[in-house]
Structures are given as structure tokens and as C-alpha cells.
Amino acid sequence: xxxxxxxxxxxxxxxxATTTTAAAVQVAGVGRVFPGEGGxxxxxxxxxxxxxxxxxxxxxxxxxxxxxSTLLRLVADLDSPTSGSIAVFGRPAREAxxxxxxxxxxxQAGLLPWRTVRANIELPLSLHGVGRAARRERADEMLALVxxxxxxxxxxxxxxxxxxxxxxxxxxxxxxxxxxxxxxxFGALDEMTRERLQSxxxxxxxxxxxxxxxxxxxxxxxxFLSDRVVVMSARPGRIAGIVDVRLGRSGERGDDxxxxxxxxxxxxxxxxxxxxxxxxxxxxxVETR
Amino acid sequence: xxxxxxxxxxxxxxxxxxxAPSAAALTPTARRTRALPAxxxxxxxxxxxxxxxxxxxxxxxxxxxxVPEDGWSVGELRVLPRTTDLAMPHVSEMLARLGEPLTSRxxxxxxxxxxxxxxxxSLRIAAVSWVxxxxxxxxxxxxxxxxxxxxxxxxxxxxxxxTVPLIALAPLVKGWGSKLELGFTWEPWMSVAVxxxxxxxxxxxxxxxxxxTSPDTLHRELFAGYAASWSQELVRxxxxxxxxxxxxxxxxxxxxxxxxxxxxxxxxxxxxxxGRMILEFANFASSDPAKPWAxxxxxxxxxxxxxxxxxxxxxxxxxxxxxxxxx
Numbered sequence: 001x002x003x004x005x006x007x008x009x010x011x012x013x014x015x016x017a018t019t020t021t022a023a024a025v026q027v028a029g030v031g032r033v034f035p036g037e038g039g040x041x042x043x044x045x046x047x048x049x050x051x052x053x054x055x056x057x058x059x060x061x062x063x064x065x066x067x068x069s070t071l072l073r074l075v076a077d078l079d080s081p082t083s084g085s086i087a088v089f090g091r092p093a094r095e096a097x098x099x100x101x102x103x104x105x106x107x108q109a110g111l112l113p114w115r116t117v118r119a120n121i122e123l124p125l126s127l128h129g130v131g132r133a134a135r136r137e138r139a140d141e142m143l144a145l146v147x148x149x150x151x152x153x154x155x156x157x158x159x160x161x162x163x164x165x166x167x168x169x170x171x172x173x174x175x176x177x178x179x180x181x182x183x184x185x186f187g188a189l190d191e192m193t194r195e196r197l198q199s200x201x202x203x204x205x206x207x208x209x210x211x212x213x214x215x216x217x218x219x220x221x222x223x224f225l226s227d228r229v230v231v232m233s234a235r236p237g238r239i240a241g242i243v244d245v246r247l248g249r250s251g252e253r254g255d256d257x258x259x260x261x262x263x264x265x266x267x268x269x270x271x272x273x274x275x276x277x278x279x280x281x282x283x284x285x286v287e288t289r
Numbered sequence: 290x291x292x293x294x295x296x297x298x299x300x301x302x303x304x305x306x307x308x309a310p311s312a313a314a315l316t317p318t319a320r321r322t323r324a325l326p327a328x329x330x331x332x333x334x335x336x337x338x339x340x341x342x343x344x345x346x347x348x349x350x351x352x353x354x355x356v357p358e359d360g361w362s363v364g365e366l367r368v369l370p371r372t373t374d375l376a377m378p379h380v381s382e383m384l385a386r387l388g389e390p391l392t393s394r395x396x397x398x399x400x401x402x403x404x405x406x407x408x409x410x411s412l413r414i415a416a417v418s419w420v421x422x423x424x425x426x427x428x429x430x431x432x433x434x435x436x437x438x439x440x441x442x443x444x445x446x447x448x449x450x451x452t453v454p455l456i457a458l459a460p461l462v463k464g465w466g467s468k469l470e471l472g473f474t475w476e477p478w479m480s481v482a483v484x485x486x487x488x489x490x491x492x493x494x495x496x497x498x499x500x501x502t503s504p505d506t507l508h509r510e511l512f513a514g515y516a517a518s519w520s521q522e523l524v525r526x527x528x529x530x531x532x533x534x535x536x537x538x539x540x541x542x543x544x545x546x547x548x549x550x551x552x553x554x555x556x557x558x559x560x561x562x563x564g565r566m567i568l569e570f571a572n573f574a575s576s577d578p579a580k581p582w583a584x585x586x587x588x589x590x591x592x593x594x595x596x597x598x599x600x601x602x603x604x605x606x607x608x609x610x611x612x613x614x615x616x
Contacts, residue, residue, distance in 0.1 A: 155611055
């Protein structure tokens with residue numbers, strides 16, 4: 001990125017993540033008000049400031065209605081803020097969307113049922129004019145990455161929910177984005193599949209070095225995956241606290257981490273932040289308002 | 290069961306034993322059905338259709354045999370029709386008549402050939418009107434999908450259009466056609482095709498609109514995230530997603546086109562088609578009662594052929610119908 005370097009990263013940004021480039025996401029003073037019936041508008045987000053460093057994994061967690069999905073949609077430019085500004089790699093969210101700067105995955109896999117697994121992964125590439133041979137090669141890489149090489153020619157309705165979600169992740173990563181936006185991607189899966197995919201996501205992130213903004217309502221999931229967990233509160237939606245997790249670089253995070261003492265400590269910290277008890281939260285970048 | 294003696298206490302166990310072997314006997318049967326070769330399985334619906342036809346013929350003969358010649362009346366009101374040979378000829382007679390010559394003139398074609406020939410003429414016109422209907426219907430649906438304003442403006446008109454009776458349109462279209470200066474002469478069949486397409490475009494417009502607007506928010510946002518253009522979204526998302534909605538609409542349009550052609554032939558007085566033949570042969574109701582039924586069978590056959598052709602189209606588009614199965 002040619003944008004002014006480290007200057008873009010706020011003090012709260014991760015020192016561990018390399019911040020020699022512009023921050024992946026820079027949210028400054030963002031609010032989103034939905035006009036309601038009879039002048040009764042709903043404030044979904046208020047005064048939200050957040051910086052996600054390049055290569056950093058940040059989870060947004062909070063009760064339903066806290067605006068975490070709204071915030072993600074704003075970053076993705078699927079919606080516009082009523083106040084404040086959002087920059088993705090130093091440029092406005094809209095430009096970032098038009099420049100295909102991010103990959104996105106939702107709670108539903110959202111695969112096109114008439115396309116094979118391979119063709120689904122190739123979809124963003126073909127939309128952006130990548131040639132047939134290059135598409136095929138990239139799809140093969142992605143299929144190997146998510147462990148679905150044997151299912152390339154299957155149709156989505158022949159796959160389990162977990163497999164469909166893996167295809168969706170492969171599709172989101174197909175264009176080598178430096179930023180991955182995920183809105184409860186494992187929310188509809190059973191616990192076992194969920195944990196397996198979480199481990200896989202950790203590995204994939206280590207390999208691709210993409211920054212991730214990950215919306216979830218599961219505390220263990222947020223803690224296991226993230227460098228930082230952003231805890232949000234509802235009505236109006238705002239950031240209640242940020243918990244530093246950093247349970248080791250993604251590469252060395254295995255399933256045994258789930259039984260680690262540091263893991264439980266972080267889970268407790270996030271839980272306390274969620275319930276409004278700001279004390280005991282490792283205090284980096286915490287807003288207590 | 291094999292043990293000869295069974296006290297009353299064992300009876301229940303015995304019954305259970307009876308169920309078990311019969312269930313086991315069923316399984317191989319089921320397997321045999323599944324093992325049928327593909328062509329035979331494909332013919333199953335055809336066989337069922339033929340069986341239904343035979344049943345209908347049997348019902349016809351049953352009514353003829355049971356209901357008195359003068360029909361069946363409740364007071365002054367006749368609730369079942371006369372069953373004389375004039376009103377309801379025997380099925381065998383109607384079939385036999387098809388094999389006989391058209392008229393008593395020497396060298397006349399057999400009736401079935403005349404019906405098929407008229408049917409061919411009508412089918413060709415119906416195909417043209419189906420194509421016109423599909424093009425116009427799809428065009429309108431695209432317009433309504435692209436512009437919300439167009440949807441609120443055009444959709445009521447589209448619905449309203451179907452309340453105008455086809456017969457009222459026929460002389461208008463015929464008149465306009467003859468006044469047009471297109472560089473070629475406006476043939477009567479063109480009027481018929483245009484009138485019939487008026488009936489055919491409607492299901493396509495409504496079905497395609499439903500189909501094109503069927504993609505959910507998730508998929509539309511996915512494409513928005515890819516910064517896909519409207520035409521990309523149309524080709525990669527909306528058109529494929531519309532197929533399950535479009536196919537029944539196309540089939541309905543095909544049968545509507547056939548119906549429209551028959552009616553339009555009658556109301557514009559175009560000779561050579563099955564519509565005119567129905568009208569002409571109606572005059573023979575008393576002298577040659579089996580004859581008027583021949584073009585009616587022909588019209589039914591036309592409808593079947595038309596909707597069958599669209600069904601073939603459906604098998605070609607099979608992959609896009611996966612959406613019908615929830616993932």
C-alpha cells in the first residue's frame with residue numbers, strides 16, 4: 001500500500017502485528033442511525049473507534065442488537081455510516097469495495113447451487129476478469145487449502161454444512177485479499193464441526209497473513225481465534241472494551257490451547273467485559289463509558 | 290411359523306414373525322424396481338399417461354351405457370347430457386372416423402392426415418407466438434427488475450392486459466397489420482401469431498419477474514461485495530436463479546400460445562389451421578357426428594406436444610434447477 005505508513009495505525013493497534021503498512025481497517029467516530037417509523041430512529045452504532053492492524057485477527061463480540069454485524073457491513077461498504085469515517089488500507093470503504101480489497105463470508109455459506117464447488121470458488125475471479133487457466137490454478141490451491149480437493153466437481157447440495165462453509169471461506173480467500181470479513185461464519189454449525197473449522201481458520205490465516213474482522217457471539221470462539229476481542233454493548237451499540245488475547249502466533253495455536261490456563265483467563269476477561277465489569281480486563285485500549 | 294404347534298401365548302410372536310418375512314420379501318421387489326433400466330424408467334410417466342387416457346375412454350363409454358339416451362334431468366334442468374350416438378359417439382367410432390377419408394370425394398386424404406396437417410400449421414404459428422411472448426415477457430420482466438419505477442408502472446398494466454378478451458383484439462390486430470408498411474406483406478398467420486402471443490407473454494412476464502427477483506439478500510450482498518456490475522449480476526445470479534420459476538411459466542406460455550392460436554384462427558377466420566377446422570367440422574355434428582371430434586383431439590395433441598417440447602428444455606437446464614432442492 002502506498003498510503004502513509006505507520007501513521008495510519010492508532011496507538012491501540014497491535015504492536016505484534018507488523019504495522020509498516022496502513023492499518024487494515026480504521027474506523028473513526030462512526031455512528032449508524034436507522035430511521036424508524038414516526039421519527040423514532042434507532043441508533044445501531046455510536047462513537048465507534050477501532051483500528052485493525054494488517055495481519056491482525058480481531059473479533060467483534062456482544063449481545064444481539066449491539067451492532068457488530070452492522071459495523072462489519074459498514075466496513076464492507078454494504079451500508080454507509082451516518083457519521084464518522086471508515087478507511088480500509090488507507091482508502092475509503094467504497095473504494096476498497098470497488099478495488100476488491102476484501103473477501104467476505106456470511107453465516108450462510110451462500111454458494112450458488114447451480115455451480116460446482118470449483119466454479120463457486122472461481123466466481124469472484126471470473127467476475128473480475130481473471131483468465132481461465134489462472135482461475136483454475138487458484139481454485140486448485142484454495143481447494144487444497146480447505147481440504148476439499150476431492151469435492152471440486154460436487155454441487156453444494158451434495159456437501160454438508162461444514163463443507164459448504166469451507167467452500168465459502170475458500171471463495172472469500174480466492175482473490176488473496178489482505179482483509180477477510182466474516183459474519184458469524186460458523187454460527188450455523190454444530191460444535192464439533194465448529195471447533196475443527198476454527199483450527200483450520202487459524203492455520204489458513206497463518207498461511208495467508210490476511211487481517212480478519214470476525215463477528216461472533218461465542219466467547220470461546222472469539223478467544224481461540226483472535227489477537228484482540230472487541231466487546232460491544234447494545235442500545236446504542238458501542239465498544240465496551242477491548243481484550244488482548246494473543247495466545248501465541250497463529251502457527252503455534254493448536255487444539256491443546258483450548259485447555260490452556262491463559263485461554264480460560266482470556267475467556268473470563270471477555271465474559272466480564274461483556275457483563276459490564278471492566279475491572280480485571282487487561283486494560284489496553286478499553287473504553288469505560 | 291415353522292413350528293407346528295403354537296399356544297395362544299405364542300400367537301403374538303407368531304404374528305410378528307409373519308410380518309418379518311413379508312417385509313423381507315418386499316425389499317427385493319423394491320430393489321428390482323430401482324434396478325429398472327433408465328429408458329424403461331423414463332417411459333413410466335408415458336405409460337401412466339396412456340393408462341389415464343384408457344381410463345377416460347372407459348369412463349366415456351360407461352356414461353354412455355348408464356345414462357339414458359335423453360340425458361338425466363332434475364326437474365327441467367338437465368344435469369347430464371344426452372348420450373345418443375349424435376351427442377356422444379362411441380370412442381371406437383371416433384377413432385375409426387380418423388382412418389376414413391376426409392370427404393366422400395374420391396382421392397380425399399384420410400381424416401387423421403388432414404388433422405395432422407392443420408395441426409402442423411397451427412403448431413408452427415404457436416411456436417412463433419411463443420417466441421414473441423417469451424421475448425416480450427422476458428423484456429418486460431427485465432425492465433421491471435432493473436427499474437423499481439417500471440415495476441409499479443408496468444405490472445398493473447400487464448395484469449390488466451389479460452382482462453381484455455382475445456376475441457376483441459382479433460379484428461384490431463388484423464386491421465393494424467394490413468395497414469402496416471413493413472416492406473413485406475402482412476400475412477393472416479402473422480395476425481394470429483401476434484394475437485396468440487398476447488396470451489403467451491403474460492405467464493412469462495410474471496414468472497420471470499418472480500425468478501429474477503428471487504435471489505436473496507445474502508447473494509445480492511455477495512455480488513455487491515465483489516463490486517459486480519448489474520449485467521454481471523444478471524448473468525451470473527439473477528438469470529440462473531430465475532430458471533426454476535421460468536420453466537413452469539414457459540410451459541404455461543406454450544399451452545397458452547396453442548390456445549391463443551386456435552381462438553385467433555377462429556376469430557380472424559384464417560383457413561388451414563386447427564381452429565378453422567373445428568369451426569368447419571362443427572357443421573357435421575348431425576350428419577357425421579364423429580368428425581367434429583377429430584380436430585378437438587388434434588388441438589389436445591398440439592397442447593401436449595407444445596408443453597412436452599418445453600419440458601425437454603427443462604431437462605437441458607437441469608443444473609439450474611438444483612435450487613429447487615434445499616441445500
